[in-house]
Amino acid sequence: MPKQFTRTYRLWHWLLALSVLGLLATVLLRKTFLSWRSNAEIIQAQLAQLGTGITAENAAIVAKAIRAPMWEWHYTFAVILGLAIALRIYMIATKQAQLPIIVFMKASGSEKLKTGTYMLLCFTIAIMAISGTLLYFHEFLGISKEGAAGIKEFHEWMMQPLILFVLMHLAGVLRHELTTKEGIVSKMIHGGS
Ligand code: HEM
Ligand code: HEM
Numbered sequence: 498m499p500k501q502f503t504r505t506y507r508l509w510h511w512l513l514a515l516s517v518l519g520l521l522a523t524v525l526l527r528k529t530f531l532s533w534r535s536n537a538e539i540i541q542a543q544l545a546q547l548g549t550g551i552t553a554e555n556a557a558i559v560a561k562a563i564r565a566p567m568w569e570w571h572y573t574f575a576v577i578l579g580l581a582i583a584l585r586i587y588m589i590a591t592k593q594a595q596l597p598i599i600v601f602m603k604a605s606g607s608e609k610l611k612t613g614t615y616m617l618l619c620f621t622i623a624i625m626a627i628s629g630t631l632l633y634f635h636e637f638l639g640i641s642k643e644g645a646a647g648i649k650e651f652h653e654w655m656m657q658p659l660i661l662f663v664l665m666h667l668a669g670v671l672r673h674e675l676t677t678k679e680g681i682v683s684k685m686i687h688g689g690s
Pocket of ligand 1: 510513514515517518597615618619663666670681682685
């Protein structure tokens with residue numbers, strides 16, 4: 498049977514993809530161009546050249562202030578991720594979709610790799626969403642500083658399997674696109690009817 502993707506399914510997919518790619522992009526910027534450590538060094542060096550001194554602590558404060566508006570996007574994309582998760586739960590509740598683990602368990606042998614990747618991808622995204630929300634509200638939830646530091650380390654570490662599963666998904670989609678005439682990517686855009 499030719500594949501067809503409903504409007505709700507496509508909306509869910511692209512909300513999820515936008516939010517996850519956006520969240521990863523904010524981390525990339527935080528670790529590169531907007532890294533407070535490198536920018537504090539640049540600020541200190543440039544001001545020294547201009548003959549105005551600044552302490553390392555103050556340079557760090559300035560560098561973090563420059564980074565702050567960009568990092569707000571981490572939370573904006575987090576809200577979009579929350580919307581995508583809520584939509585998937587609604588789809589499951591209204592029988593328009595199933596839990597990824599059920600799809601995996603029902604899949605035939607040749608579909609196991611694909612559905613297994615989706616199951617792990619969705620599981621890792623859920624873990625990121627839960628740990629991120631706990632981090633964001635840690636004071637409100639009464640989580641200690643040490644507890645929050647542990648959650649942050651875990652949240653950051655989990656990004657590695659997430660990137661792996663996203664890359665596996667993109668490689669799988671590319672392979673499907675190149676080895677069949679189905680046009681799966683454009684179907685995910687216009688539905689395929
Ligand atoms: C980080 C970004 C992305 C995430 C998290 C993601 C996530 C997912 C998930 C979880 C599924 C399985 C849905 C289900 O339960 O049935 C899926 C399917 C799909 N995705 Fe993505 N996706 C991303 C990016 C993309 C991109 C960039 C493309 C296109 C170039 C794409 C194309 C597809 C297609 C065509 C399917 C359907 C595959 C099939 O049913 O055989 N995805 N995606
Ligand atoms: C794909 C999903 C996500 C990825 C890949 C991701 C990645 C990261 C990484 C790598 C860090 C550590 C940054 C650093 O200290 O250098 C971080 C911090 C954080 N993330 Fe996420 N995150 C994701 C989703 C979320 C969500 C859904 C929330 C919910 C609000 C969230 C909230 C936070 C918070 C509060 C911090 C701590 C920021 C700070 O200490 O300045 N994240 N995230």
